[in-house]
Amino acid sequence: GAGVSQSPRYKVAKRGQDVALRCDPISGHVSLFWYQQALGQGPEFLTYFQNEAQLDKSGLPSDRFFAERPEGSVSTLKIQRTQQEDSAVYLCASSDNGGSYEQYFGPGTRLTVT
Amino acid sequence: AQRVTQPEKLLSVFKGAPVELKCNYSYSGSPELFWYVQYSRQRLQLLLRHISRESIKGFTADLNKGETSFHLKKPFAQEEDSAMYYCALRSYGQNFVFGPGTRLSVLP
Numbered sequence: 505g506a507g508v509s510q511s512p513r514y515k516v517a518k519r520g521q522d523v524a525l526r527c528d529p530i531s532g533h534v535s536l537f538w539y540q541q542a543l544g545q546g547p548e549f550l551t552y553f554q555n556e557a558q559l560d561k562s563g564l565p566s567d568r569f570f571a572e573r574p575e576g577s578v579s580t581l582k583i584q585r586t587q588q589e590d591s592a593v594y595l596c597a598s599s600d601n602g603g604s605y606e607q608y609f610g611p612g613t614r615l616t617v618t
Numbered sequence: 619a620q621r622v623t624q625p626e627k628l629l630s631v632f633k634g635a636p637v638e639l640k641c642n643y644s645y646s647g648s649p650e651l652f653w654y655v656q657y658s659r660q661r662l663q664l665l666l667r668h669i670s671r672e673s674i675k676g677f678t679a680d681l682n683k684g685e686t687s688f689h690l691k692k693p694f695a696q697e698e699d700s701a702m703y704y705c706a707l708r709s710y711g712q713n714f715v716f717g718p719g720t721r722l723s724v725l726p
Contacts, residue, residue, distance in 0.1 A: 507661070535712060546622075546704050546716035547662070560711055595662065605650065605708055609662040 506530070508610035510596050516616045517586045525581045525613045529598030536579050537607060538571055539595040547595055553579060554601070586617045620645045620709040622717035630723045631695050639690040639720050641679075641705030650708040651681055651688040654716070657701045665690075665703070675699070695724045 509528045517523050529536050535554055539547035540563075549563040555576035564571070568587075573579040583590055593614050597607035621644045631637050643649060653665040666674045668681040668688060679690045688705060705717040 537712070537714070539716075544627075544718070546706075546718045548716070549714055552712045554712075560713055562713070597662075599712075605652070605667070605712075606664045607714070611661055 508596055508598050508608050510594075510610040510613050512613060513611060514614050514616075516618060519586060519588060519617055521586050522582065522584045523586055523615065525583075525594050525615070527579045527581070527596030527598075527610060529577065529579070529596070530600075530608055531577075532600065533598035533608070534576075534601040535599040535607075536573055537597040537599070538579070538581050539597070540565075541593040541595055541612070543592075550581070583615075586615075588617050591615055591617045620707055620713075620715045622705050622707050622715050624703075624705055624717040624720045626720045627718070628721045628723065630725060632725050633697055634694050637692050637695045637699070637722065637724075639703050639705075639722065641688045641690065641717060643686050643688065643705075643707050645686075645707055645709060647709070649681070649683075651679070652706040652708070652714075653677070653679055653688075653690050654704045654706055655701050656704070662704070695722075697724045697726060700724045 511526045538550040541547045551571045552560040553573040568584045570582045593612040595612045596610040599607045623642045651668045655665040656662045677692045704719045707715045
């Protein structure tokens with residue numbers, strides 16, 4: 505079956521541009537997570553959705569970062585006025601909330617801000 | 619604050635040798651610990667979780683609350699075990715904290 509997909513896989517943005525990153529979770533998965541992974545680091549939690557409700561956004565680094573999941577399926581992470589420090593791999597993961605807490609990760613979007 | 623540390627950035631062992639990837643955590647509550655693995659050109663995937671007390675691909679990990687550790691062990695390393703390994707802690711709700719990762723290289 506299809507796993508978690510993310511698009512685009514690579515994105516180059518000029519400093520100050522807005523970007524939108526898309527995540528298609530596994531069908532039927534209730535939970536959806538966004539992480540930011542800087543070079544040489546582990547994934548850092550950004551935000552979490554249960555269906556369409558954003559239950560935790562404590563990891564979003566600034567108000568330039570915004571995430572939504574309006575119909576409880578596809579999610580979009582938007583970054584406004586990108587800065588060089590936003591350069592990272594953005595990972596999306598989904599989980600079926602069966603109590604196992606196993607997260608299925610997408611391939612990531614590599615964002616480079618020049 | 620919740621924190622996961624993995625002191626080794628890189629660990630090299632010879633095939634057939636025992637391997638131990640270290641993980642320490644700080645968390646005031648009752649922790650749930652996981653090991654995730656990322657093989658070359660593949661996605662991050664769950665390897666094992668402490669509540670299952672299972673052995674996956676020959677790997678085991680025991681939660682030691684006294685030492686706040688969750689080290690990953692395998693008695694005989696194989697070349698196909700070469701990968702990045704991340705220790706992770708589920709804190710409140712669904713907030714997961716990952717360590718910086720250890721790259722395991724198993725030499726022939």
